[in-house]
Amino acid sequence: MFFGWIFAGMGLLFAGIGVWMVVWSIISRQRLSSWTPWEATIREIETRTTSSGEHGSRTRLVAHYEYRGPDGSEYASAGTLPDRRFRLDGTVPPLSIVINPLDPSKSMIAGTGGGTGCAIVFGVVFAGIGLLFASIGFGLAQTPI
Secondary structure, three states, X not given: OHHHHHHHHHHHHHHHHHHHHHHHHHHHHHHHHHOEEEEEEEEEXXXXXXXXXXXXXXXXXXXXXXXXXXXXXXXXXXXXXXXXXXXXXXXXXXXXXXXOOOXXXXXXXXXXXXXXXXXXXXXXXXXXXXXXXXXXXXXXXXXXX
């Protein structure tokens, strides 16, 4: 009985994470399609490496960028670069971003939402498996010993 409640709780946690992934992906995709395309200047590129134990590590390039909004104000932000292409002559090309037309201080790098479709599918599968585990857990919790 106690095991059933733990199983159900873990299933609900998985389902919640799956739903969060779907919502976050939809919001990211909506931003890329409805925000205003803009250009920014890269001020610094930072390398961030995350270790995943036995499976090696993953390196991301984080661009710290600045841009002048439509109102003339200067803004700064940072985001993960979608690719690692740079010019061979050492110059830094302008960075394509999208800005929130209602609040130009909010921006994101254009092209960083390319994996949203995959994230939506993964989130739906994750939520479905979580709900399956939750229903099994609730069934076990209701079964008398």
